[in-house]
Amino acid sequence: MEDGAPPDQGPDAMTPTDLPEDDAAVVASSLTDPPRFALLYDRYAADIHRFVARRLGTGAAEDVTADVFLAAFRGRSRYDATRPTARPWLYGIAANLVGKHRRSEVRGLRALARTGTDPVAQSWVEQADERVTAQAHSAPLARALADLSAGDRDVLLLVAWADLGYQEVADALGIPLGTVRSRLHRARCQVRAALTDHHPHPHDTEEALRHG
Amino acid sequence: MDEMTLLREFRSDAPDTAPPPAVRQRLLTETLPRSPRRPWHLAAGAAVAAAAVTVALVVTAVGPGASPSAAEVLGLAARTVAATPVERPADDQWVYQSYQFAGPQGEAPSVLGEAWTRFDGTEFADHASDSTRVDVQPLVDDETPTPAEWWDFLTTLPADPEALLARLRTDGPVDGEGATQAARDFDAVTASLTNAPVLPPQAHARLFRALATIPGVEIDEDAAPDLAGRDVLAVVFTGETQDGSAVRNRHELLLDPSTYAYRGDRVTALEDGTLAGGSPVSEGERWYDGVLVDTAVVDRPGLTH
Numbered sequence: 001m002e003d004g005a006p007p008d009q010g011p012d013a014m015t016p017t018d019l020p021e022d023d024a025a026v027v028a029s030s031l032t033d034p035p036r037f038a039l040l041y042d043r044y045a046a047d048i049h050r051f052v053a054r055r056l057g058t059g060a061a062e063d064v065t066a067d068v069f070l071a072a073f074r075g076r077s078r079y080d081a082t083r084p085t086a087r088p089w090l091y092g093i094a095a096n097l098v099g100k101h102r103r104s105e106v107r108g109l110r111a112l113a114r115t116g117t118d119p120v121a122q123s124w125v126e127q128a129d130e131r132v133t134a135q136a137h138s139a140p141l142a143r144a145l146a147d148l149s150a151g152d153r154d155v156l157l158l159v160a161w162a163d164l165g166y167q168e169v170a171d172a173l174g175i176p177l178g179t180v181r182s183r184l185h186r187a188r189c190q191v192r193a194a195l196t197d198h199h200p201h202p203h204d205t206e207e208a209l210r211h212g
Numbered sequence: 213m214d215e216m217t218l219l220r221e222f223r224s225d226a227p228d229t230a231p232p233p234a235v236r237q238r239l240l241t242e243t244l245p246r247s248p249r250r251p252w253h254l255a256a257g258a259a260v261a262a263a264a265v266t267v268a269l270v271v272t273a274v275g276p277g278a279s280p281s282a283a284e285v286l287g288l289a290a291r292t293v294a295a296t297p298v299e300r301p302a303d304d305q306w307v308y309q310s311y312q313f314a315g316p317q318g319e320a321p322s323v324l325g326e327a328w329t330r331f332d333g334t335e336f337a338d339h340a341s342d343s344t345r346v347d348v349q350p351l352v353d354d355e356t357p358t359p360a361e362w363w364d365f366l367t368t369l370p371a372d373p374e375a376l377l378a379r380l381r382t383d384g385p386v387d388g389e390g391a392t393q394a395a396r397d398f399d400a401v402t403a404s405l406t407n408a409p410v411l412p413p414q415a416h417a418r419l420f421r422a423l424a425t426i427p428g429v430e431i432d433e434d435a436a437p438d439l440a441g442r443d444v445l446a447v448v449f450t451g452e453t454q455d456g457s458a459v460r461n462r463h464e465l466l467l468d469p470s471t472y473a474y475r476g477d478r479v480t481a482l483e484d485g486t487l488a489g490g491s492p493v494s495e496g497e498r499w500y501d502g503v504l505v506d507t508a509v510v511d512r513p514g515l516t517h
Contacts (some may be wrong), residue, residue, distance in 0.1 A: 041239055046230040054226040062231045069239045126228050137218050149336065151349050160219040179347055192215045 023086035037073050039201045040086055045069070046088070048094050051162055055098050055105050057123035064101070070093045082173070091162045092172030095154045105147045113143035137195060144194035148187050155180055156187040225390050286424035286447070289472035290417035296471070298413050300363055301509045303332035307359050307409040308516050310346035310505040312439050319465045326506075328513035329409065333358020337513035346514040357385040366415035370449035373422040376494065394427045398449040401426070402465045410509060420472070423447060423465075438466050438476050439503045445469040450482065459485035459493060466503070476503030 006067060021029070030037035034077045046067055053061035071093050072086075079089065098105065112118040116139055145153060151173075158164045158172060166184070230236070256259040301307070310326035328346070337348040365385060369376050380388070380400040386407060388400030388477070401423045405411070411419075423429060428449055435446035446464040453461045460482040466475040479500040481493040493499050508517050 016340055027226075035240060038236065038240055041236055042230075045236065046228055049231045050226050050228045054223045059226065066238050073239065118223070120385065121223055121225065124225070133492050138222060141215075141218060143223055149337075156219070160216055180345070180351075188215060193220065195215055212359045 008037070023082040024081045024084050024122070027076050027086065028081060030073075030076055034073070037076065039067075040072070040090070041069050044087060044090050047162070048090055051091065051157075052094055052098060053124065054120070054161055055157065056101050057120045059123055060101060060104065064094065064097050067097050077131055080171075087162075088164055088168040090170040091164060091168075092174065095158060095173060099150060099154070102150060109142040109146035109173070113139045113146065118142070140194050141191065144191045147194075148190060151175075152183045152187040152190075155183040156191070159184060225288075239264075241249050281431045282429045282447070283424045285433070286420045289467065290420040292415050292472050293411075293420065294417035296413055298410065298416075300412070301331040301359070301410060303360065305331050306337070306510050306513050306515075307331060307507065308510050309409060309507045310516075312503050312505055326516070328510070329359055330513075331359045331410075331509075333360060335513075338401070348513055356405075359409045361385070363410055363412060366404065366408055366419075367412050369418050371418055373418075373425040376418055376422040377401070377426075389454055391458075395449065395451045395453050397426050398423070398429060398463070399453060402447075402463075402477065405465065406477060409507065432464070433469075435466065436462060436480075439501055439506050440475075442475065443469055444475050445472075453479065459483060474504060476501070478502070 051064045052064045099115045158169045169180045306328045377397050386403035388396030390396040430448045432446040438444045444466040449463045453463045462480045464478050480498045
């Protein structure tokens, strides 16, 4: 624990400006002073919440965001102290928890592809009867995302939406760097192909061939 | 714009705010083990995320019965596959598949690859196009039925074609798409033949017999060779075969002319129009073309036979 840390004033007194420590130091100090872990929440909850909301909608995003930080808190003793930023770690947990809602995620994407209306975007529009007009490329894009394998989609969205670098994605998902590259390459090719020919598959042949 | 730019814009209007304070409180409660646990009841979001999509009910058009040649050819196909023994693979065996898809407008194949799926669906393996090192990954995907789930579902299909089609409509792993009941039934049957990597022989035969009863299904014994250059027999359905599309298509389910094994699918627009998803097609454009080049049940990933 850094000796510059002020005495515990209760969780509500903590803000990022009070403690200019890096994330690794915060995690380390939370081992003896658990409420300090809330500092990581204050730093990253908005980012994680946005990432999950974009995949599952805002309703599920609240629960999943809570679960991400609870899981991180419970697993904090295994945090790699050589990594100053906790972003990849938290996004990795988020990606894994989103995976438990995969059926819902794919269903939302397919609904958008079929109907042009996005049930996920609907979740953050105040008037439920005010239909969100999807962008021109949304339908083929949604279809392509739905057709990606789970692992490929995770890598693609961590790069595109979480702005993680390749090594950070590898750290987040616990996979080799080469796997990140090949998954990203494959995912980008498939999305590009879907956007180039703009054509839906007759009935998910490609996904079936990849997944069985 | 490239695909990453479009992807970054997709749903970019999502809120960038932290969740409500209750979520933070829930974490803080957890960090204070001696404090009384409070029952943080967070609104379940599933109802919003899973907003039901209502699909307009289309009255089934009464069409002519399938041509005699469909009944004849698919009857022979049914007898052939029923007489070819296929055992249910072991859970730890793998299904090898290699596949090929046509690029847009007759360009070189956009996707050409091979992959292995463990029969019980717990693992998936493939390799990058520039490498032969097979990369095995856990497969956590509750959306797509596993090979074992497909096999087990198909063994429950009834023999009666009408009952079989009804069963696919209510319990099938893939919802048939299309503007008419016949189109949806054709799609549901071909989806089963396409997506199930290993088919129980009796179910395989029953699917063929059911296919023959769908109004409008025809046989083309002189179909053009498939993308891999092989002679094929085409089971053809003509109609509006895509949800949300108003284009008449010719959908060809491609089979091996002697074993009747699944070879691929191709779809050709019969008129100018707009496909589901909003992309334009012109008359005669073959807008989907994919083939299963090879498949086998093997003992470990990396093996092809």
